[in-house]
Amino acid sequence: MSDHWRNSLNPSMIIGSMIIGAVFVLALLGPALTAMSPTEIDLASRLLAPSREHWLGTDQLGRDILSRLLHGARLSLGVVVLVIVLVAPIGIVIGAIAGVMGGAIDALFMRVTDVFLAFPRLILALAMVAALGPGIENAVLAIALTAWPPYARLARAETLVLRNKDHIAAIRVLGGSETRIVFAHVLPLLLPSTLVRATLDMAGIILTAAGLGFLGLGVRPPAPEWGSMIAEGRQFLLDAWWVCTVPGLAILIVSLGFNLLGDGLRDMIDARSR
Amino acid sequence: MTPALLDIEGLDVAFGDRIVVRDFSCRLSAGERLGIVGESGSGKSLSTRALMGLLPPRAAARSRRYTFDGATYDVAQPKALAALRGRGIALVLQDPKVALNPTMTAGAQIAEVCGRMRALELLADVGLREPERVYDQFPGTLSGGMGQRVMIAMMLAAEPKLLIADEPTSALDVTVAQGVLALLDEIIAARRMALILISHDLDLAGAFCDQILVMYAGRIVERIGASALERARHPYTRGLLQCRPRIEDRGRTLPTLSRDPAWSHE
Amino acid sequence: MIRVDDLAVSYDGRRVVSDVAFAVGRGQAFGLVGESGSGKSSVLRAMAGLVRDVRGLITIDGVDVSRLRCGQGARRRLQMVFQDPYGSLHPNHRVERVLGEAVDIAGLDRREERIVDALSAVGLGEAFMRRYPHQMSGGQRQRLAIARALIVEPGAILLDEPTSALDVSVRAEILNLLMRLRRERGIAMVMVSHDLAIVGWFCDQVAVMRNGRIVEVLTPEDLVAGRARAPYTAELIGASRGYRWRV
Numbered sequence: 001m002s003d004h005w006r007n008s009l010n011p012s013m014i015i016g017s018m019i020i021g022a023v024f025v026l027a028l029l030g031p032a033l034t035a036m037s038p039t040e041i042d043l044a045s046r047l048l049a050p051s052r053e054h055w056l057g058t059d060q061l062g063r064d065i066l067s068r069l070l071h072g073a074r075l076s077l078g079v080v081v082l083v084i085v086l087v088a089p090i091g092i093v094i095g096a097i098a099g100v101m102g103g104a105i106d107a108l109f110m111r112v113t114d115v116f117l118a119f120p121r122l123i124l125a126l127a128m129v130a131a132l133g134p135g136i137e138n139a140v141l142a143i144a145l146t147a148w149p150p151y152a153r154l155a156r157a158e159t160l161v162l163r164n165k166d167h168i169a170a171i172r173v174l175g176g177s178e179t180r181i182v183f184a185h186v187l188p189l190l191l192p193s194t195l196v197r198a199t200l201d202m203a204g205i206i207l208t209a210a211g212l213g214f215l216g217l218g219v220r221p222p223a224p225e226w227g228s229m230i231a232e233g234r235q236f237l238l239d240a241w242w243v244c245t246v247p248g249l250a251i252l253i254v255s256l257g258f259n260l261l262g263d264g265l266r267d268m269i270d271a272r273s274r
Numbered sequence: 275m276t277p278a279l280l281d282i283e284g285l286d287v288a289f290g291d292r293i294v295v296r297d298f299s300c301r302l303s304a305g306e307r308l309g310i311v312g313e314s315g316s317g318k319s320l321s322t323r324a325l326m327g328l329l330p331p332r333a334a335a336r337s338r339r340y341t342f343d344g345a346t347y348d349v350a351q352p353k354a355l356a357a358l359r360g361r362g363i364a365l366v367l368q369d370p371k372v373a374l375n376p377t378m379t380a381g382a383q384i385a386e387v388c389g390r391m392r393a394l395e396l397l398a399d400v401g402l403r404e405p406e407r408v409y410d411q412f413p414g415t416l417s418g419g420m421g422q423r424v425m426i427a428m429m430l431a432a433e434p435k436l437l438i439a440d441e442p443t444s445a446l447d448v449t450v451a452q453g454v455l456a457l458l459d460e461i462i463a464a465r466r467m468a469l470i471l472i473s474h475d476l477d478l479a480g481a482f483c484d485q486i487l488v489m490y491a492g493r494i495v496e497r498i499g500a501s502a503l504e505r506a507r508h509p510y511t512r513g514l515l516q517c518r519p520r521i522e523d524r525g526r527t528l529p530t531l532s533r534d535p536a537w538s539h540e
Numbered sequence: 541m542i543r544v545d546d547l548a549v550s551y552d553g554r555r556v557v558s559d560v561a562f563a564v565g566r567g568q569a570f571g572l573v574g575e576s577g578s579g580k581s582s583v584l585r586a587m588a589g590l591v592r593d594v595r596g597l598i599t600i601d602g603v604d605v606s607r608l609r610c611g612q613g614a615r616r617r618l619q620m621v622f623q624d625p626y627g628s629l630h631p632n633h634r635v636e637r638v639l640g641e642a643v644d645i646a647g648l649d650r651r652e653e654r655i656v657d658a659l660s661a662v663g664l665g666e667a668f669m670r671r672y673p674h675q676m677s678g679g680q681r682q683r684l685a686i687a688r689a690l691i692v693e694p695g696a697i698l699l700d701e702p703t704s705a706l707d708v709s710v711r712a713e714i715l716n717l718l719m720r721l722r723r724e725r726g727i728a729m730v731m732v733s734h735d736l737a738i739v740g741w742f743c744d745q746v747a748v749m750r751n752g753r754i755v756e757v758l759t760p761e762d763l764v765a766g767r768a769r770a771p772y773t774a775e776l777i778g779a780s781r782g783y784r785w786r787v
Contacts, residue, residue: 166628170685173588173620174692175611176645188632313707447575448734448779474708517712521740521760527719528712528741
């Protein structure tokens with residue numbers, strides 16, 4: 001079995017894993033490594049270009065951008081992980097049940113899915129924030145509400161195929177319950193594609209969280225969320241380009257990393273199933 | 275002795291260091307029929323794929339000699355073997371639904387090789403009663419027998435000298451298979467094509483072919499004339515002959531094959 | 541042991557089986573032979589309870605199970621072995637889980653003992669317990685599928701082309717196994733196949749099906765003697781004898 005896996009490793013997956021691995025490590029350890037505070041205001045040092053003292057320069061309030069970046073990594077990754085952890089299990093259980101039961105339950109679940117799918121992510125997030133107020137928890141909730149439907153659909157589509165497999169029929173003939181079929185037989189087989197989907201989704205979630213931050217919703221200042229850093233740095237784009245470009249690049253690299261990882265995982269799983 | 279159309283000697287095929295075909299050799303002349311019989315993993319399909327340069331990417335092949343229709347080829351250079359495909363050697367596979375392009379109509383796929391007029395002629399030649407209608411059908415809507423006939427028509431379009439039929443009737447109903455086999459019989463005889471028939475069915479190979487090669491674990495374990503099949507000597511062949519269930523043997527335990535490891539090392 | 545009467549099966553409103561009736565005694569085997577589209581597999585699936593739109597009578601050991609859901613109550617005495625040994629086992633479940641699950645669902649006691657017994661009944665040693673399906677050959681997987689059906693102590697086993705996906709030399713082993721189980725345990729069996737020779741060797745009676753109906757029922761002796769009454773049967777027998785002529 002291990003040979004099989006080794007043969008399917010591909011460049012996308014390797015590069016993607018390296019990037020994401022590095023990001024996670026930096027997010028966990030980084031803040032401990034920088035001595036500088038991400039929130040301490042020092043107006044005397046505002047808008048300094050990258051130098052040996054401030055590797056990535058300072059922003060308009062004199063805060064060191066590198067340390068803001070590292071602290072912000074925790075925020076962004078935290079949002080991503082929270083959303084996925086909420087959304088993927090609920091989504092695939094709904095989809096699997098719909099696929100296995102069929103009939104009225106299937107129709108009901110899929111109509112509910114359709115309703116949520118109809119909302120553009122950012123608009124719903126705005127509505128949520130308007131209703132509940134800004135804050136990271138509400139941002140997570142808002143993103144989660146629009147992120148779950150694709151998992152349900154994916155799970156249902158795969159379940160419809162799996163439903164006809166003989167090993168499911170065999171369990172039925174033995175008298176196994178539908179619950180057993182969903183949880184012990186179908187769900188484990190849905191995990192690979194869900195994993196791929198989740199990894200690819202992470203890039204989108206980062207962007208949505210950054211979008212919320214950019215609009216001033218979600219995370220409140222002075223928290224160093226990357227999206228709000230870009231928003232704040234916009235006005236200095238011509239003179240002190242590093243203030244908003246650096247967090248922008250960070251978002252780009254992390255998204256790219258997740259995309260590559262997801263692509264690589266998908267290729268690997270495809271190869272294995274052939 | 276008629277000059278050999280196909281002469282392959284000492285063919286080996288390997289995936290990395292796992293050797294899957296060992297020392298495969300055969301000579302075939304125009305009009306001759308060879309049956310290769312074996313179970314899954316015997317190497318029967320891979321050996322013929324090697325002749326056409328159609329091995330999977332991770333496989334490597336080599337041989338001592340390989341000549342076809344007077345020209346010499348190298349199995350280790352699969353790209354060069356592309357010249358052989360179609361005009362020299364053609365392949366008919368087991369499942370037309372998989373072997374035909376599902377996004378093109380049946381007729382269009384044949385016409386790719388020889389143009390629309392000839393495609394319609396060929397569809398009629400293979401016994402399809404409404405060639406124009408079949409021309410416009412997609413492979414997914416064709417029945418097993420019809421799909422197989424379309425594949426044969428496609429193969430004929432290039433007018434090959436050697437046909438390799440890999441389990442051509444295994445996926446077909448018994449009565450439909452009879453029709454397809456009769457068609458193959460007629461076509462091969464009329465055009466004096468050489469045939470290699472690959473099958474797991476010893477009886478079929480015995481009825482259809484002149485010579486039989488029995489393969490086990492990548493090696494040829496027996497080379498025998500079809501008419502002498504019942505007198506085969508190798509224990510594996512005898513085992514295959516004996517373990518076929520016959521209605522007449524009702525009530526008696528079927529003889530089973532006990533695999534002798536020595537067979538992998540002959 | 542099994543009785544089927546007036547069986548009719550439909551898929552999405554389309555009738556695929558009509559008027560099927562037969563009976564199989566303890567330890568006996570009944571064969572259903574036909575080409576694709578004949579409805580033979582649908583009969584089996586209907587008997588197992590896997591099809592929704594079924595009308596007619598299905599009884600096992602005298603008990604009417606036609607209204608029971610799959611695997612419920614007496615219907616569990618009717619088990620099934622499928623054609624594809626790769627598809628009928630969950631790829632992530634080990635042998636011991638496959639068999640253990642069957643025992644659990646049936647609510648039987650002495651779990652470990654039954655698992656060991658079932659494995660040895662099909663000729664698989666205890667070493668197989670921790671194996672995954674992809675670590676077993678086609679023949680071994682099919683043996684496991686048979687063990688799974690056996691472990692719940694069925695009165696009858698339905699066999700859907702049990703050897704078609706197996707190598708020729710392995711078929712004999714599986715057929716011998718099934719024959720032995722039939723005799724030793726008195727399990728009734730219904731076998732579907734497109735292969736007349738296999739069905740003729742294994743079964744006591746053979747029904748030829750076409751277009752969803754039974755065309756005729758014969759004994760293997762009838763088959764050997766070529767005593768077919770319906771022309772379709774004769775055609776089938778002729779085609780099964782193998783390729784006859786050379787140009």
